[in-house]
Amino acid sequence: MSTPRLVIATLAMSFAMTAMGAGSHQSGHGQGHGMSGGKPGEASEASRTIKIDMHDNYYEPESIDVKAGETVRFVVSNKGSLVHEFNIGTPDMHEARRSEMMMLVEHGVIQGGTLNHDMMGMDMGSGHSMKQDDPNSILLEPGESKEVVWKFTGSGDIEFACNVPGHYQAGMYGDVNVN
Numbered sequence: 001m002s003t004p005r006l007v008i009a010t011l012a013m014s015f016a017m018t019a020m021g022a023g024s025h026q027s028g029h030g031q032g033h034g035m036s037g038g039k040p041g042e043a044s045e046a047s048r049t050i051k052i053d054m055h056d057n058y059y060e061p062e063s064i065d066v067k068a069g070e071t072v073r074f075v076v077s078n079k080g081s082l083v084h085e086f087n088i089g090t091p092d093m094h095e096a097r098r099s100e101m102m103m104l105v106e107h108g109v110i111q112g113g114t115l116n117h118d119m120m121g122m123d124m125g126s127g128h129s130m131k132q133d134d135p136n137s138i139l140l141e142p143g144e145s146k147e148v149v150w151k152f153t154g155s156g157d158i159e160f161a162c163n164v165p166g167h168y169q170a171g172m173y174g175d176v177n178v179n
């Protein structure tokens with residue numbers, strides 16, 4: 001029974017360190033809450049639905065066109081055999097997210113095709129948990145399907161990407177062309 005405790009303690013420590021790192025990074029950029037590229041949208045305001053299929057390791061479609069100010073409802077399905085992420089953000093945001101994902105893999109939260117939901121739900125103390133509930137990101141096991149509603153507030157360099165280690169590098173990202 002002592003092993004899980006040790007794992008939890010290690011997780012809590014590394015998570016706190018990641019959080020501190022992210023905080024200083026953001027203030028350095030003066031970006032506040034790090035939601036550049038848009039913000040969570042209301043389903044009732046969505047002008048259309050875009051279906052995104054996730055495979056090992058690419059998206060279908062590989063790019064999308066949106067209008068500035070448009071709210072889009074994404075229906076994302078994992079058709080692959082590995083855990084995949086659909087995350088909307090700038091390249092900087094994805095890079096920061098990849099360090100976090102690396103940690104989730106190192107600690108066994110993501111194991112190939114499965115997610116350890118018990119570990120994700122644990123309270124790490126000081127308000128942190130491993131729960132993957134960022135509004136701009138969904139993390140899916142094979143066969144799962146979920147929706148995310150996103151409002152694209154302006155132009156800029158926006159991508160959707162999977163930051164599970166190795167996947168972005170393998171080309172699992174797509175451009176959001178904001179017109």
Ligand SMILES: [Cu+2]
Nearest residue numbers: 084085162167
């Ligand atoms: Cu992936």
